[in-house]
Amino acid sequence: MVKLRETGFFNRQKDGRDKRSFSKTQKDAIYEEQQGLCAGEWCGHSSVDRRIVEYHHVEEWAEEGKTNIQNGIAVCPNCHAWIHYYANLEKQKMKDLADDEDEKTNKDTSYSNWLMGRR
Numbered sequence: 001m002v003k004l005r006e007t008g009f010f011n012r013q014k015d016g017r018d019k020r021s022f023s024k025t026q027k028d029a030i031y032e033e034q035q036g037l038c039a040g041e042w043c044g045h046s047s048v049d050r051r052i053v054e055y056h057h058v059e060e061w062a063e064e065g066k067t068n069i070q071n072g073i074a075v076c077p078n079c080h081a082w083i084h085y086y087a088n089l090e091k092q093k094m095k096d097l098a099d100d101e102d103e104k105t106n107k108d109t110s111y112s113n114w115l116m117g118r119r
Contacts, residue, residue, distance in 0.1 A: 019067050020061050020067060021067070022055045022067055022072055026055075026067070026068070026069055026072060027053075027055055027072075027074075029069050030055060030069055030072045030073065030074050031050065031053060031074045033069075034073070034074050036048065036050075037074075038053075038074065038075050038076040038079055039056075039073035039074060039075050039079075040075045040076060040078075040079020040080070040082065040083060041079070042078060042079050042082045043076050043078060043079050046076065048074065048075070048076040052076070052077060053074050053075070053076070054074070054075055054076070054077055054080045055072050055073070055074055055075075056072065056073050056074075056075050056080055056083060057071055057072060058071050058072070058073060059071055060087070
């Protein structure tokens with residue numbers, strides 16, 4: 001199984017792009033490497049049954065994360081939900097910070113323009 005992780009073992013579509021879903025072989029390799037334990041923090045890394053285990057891309061697939069063994073983890077459904085909740089929360093924080101910076105820049109610019117107009 002480790003050999004699969006070292007080689008990457010990609011799951012490719014016909015057009016060459018990675019598929020979003022992990023293949024059965026990839027899932028088996030990830031599950032076995034984790035010895036049936038959840039990779040999430042919220043459940044205390046408890047054992048997770050193969051019938052309910054979910055597979056998560058560490059680097060998000062939508063953000064060009066690969067569907068391969070190195071980028072996959074096995075998690076229980078609760079931890080998977082928490083992972084996505086906190087990822088979305090973090091994205092929103094970053095967006096809010098960027099919006100705040102844009103507002104500051106716009107305010108500074110408009111203030112600078114106001115000062116220049118008074119001279």
